[in-house]
Amino acid sequence: MTTTDLVPADRKPAGWLKWLTLGRGCLAALLLLVVVIGLTSTYQSGSEADMQAKPRFDPAEYASKTYASKVAPAIEKNAVDIATLQKAIAASPEAAGERYGHRAGTGPYSYSVALTGMAGTARSGLMPVTVEGLGKARVSVQIGPVVSGTALRDAPGSITFGQFTNQVEYADAATALNTEMKKKVLASFDAAGTDGRKVTVIGAMTPLTGDVLTITPVKIEATP
Structure with a gap:
């Protein structure tokens, strides 16, 4: 006979009471674990985690590293005579492209x-150049202070959208290359x-x- 057997039936703990007592202990342990995790964990938003995983894009640094070493040399190497190109575009823009x-x-x-041509008087950030063999086509060279467009980024063919995180970085790269060109x-x-x-x-x-050809220069030389 056990000690429990000596206790009257109406005084014995019910099964549900035993379960409740055990459950309270488990619940207390679980709550303690949640508190510990909360105190030792640091929440990061998705954007914060991404920023730590990848350095923030610096357009000026990108242009400084890319313009002189890749962009300008590629444009100089692959430059096509503008008269030849203009005729090809007039005949078939798609084929010329x-x-x-x-x-x-x-x-x-x-x-x-x-x-190569005769420079005219610069106005509104553009220097007109008269080039033989272009007929009525107008040629202008961007000379600042504002230089617009994405030609420096796009003409080499080696800079693609996939190299950047988003459209903003892609656009900022083009602007930064224009700025670097102005300095150089x-x-x-x-x-x-x-x-x-x-x-x-x-x-x-x-x-x-x-008919309207606007050049963003990487090199300008005037005859003495």
Whole structure:
């Protein structure tokens, strides 16, 4: 006979009471575990975790490393005579793009070009250049202070959207390359002193038609 057997039936703990007592102990242990985890854990949002996993994109640093080492050399190496290119675009924009240009997706083609002509008076950040063999096509060179467009980024064909995290970084890269070019090329360029002189220009362009050709330069040389 056990001690429990000596206790009257109406005084014995019911089965549910034993379960409740055991359950309270488990619940207390579980609550303690939750508190410990909460005190020793650090919450991070998705954006914070991503920022720690990958360094933040620095457009200026990207342009500093890329412009002189890759972009400008590629444009100079692959530059096509602008008169040859203009005739090809006039004949078949698509064929000209496939042969001479690069583009992202279905956007307009960008080209590396070279030209020699007579510089005119710069206005509104553009220097007109008269080039023989272009007929009525107008050629202008961006000389700042504002330089717009994505031609420097797109003309080499080696910089793609997939290299960046999002569209903002992709756009910032183009702007930063323009800024770097201004420091390397336009900072020392004398537009007023070039007026009426023969110039040779190498650069990039993204023309929407073959009649208006706006060049973003990587090299400008004026005849003494």
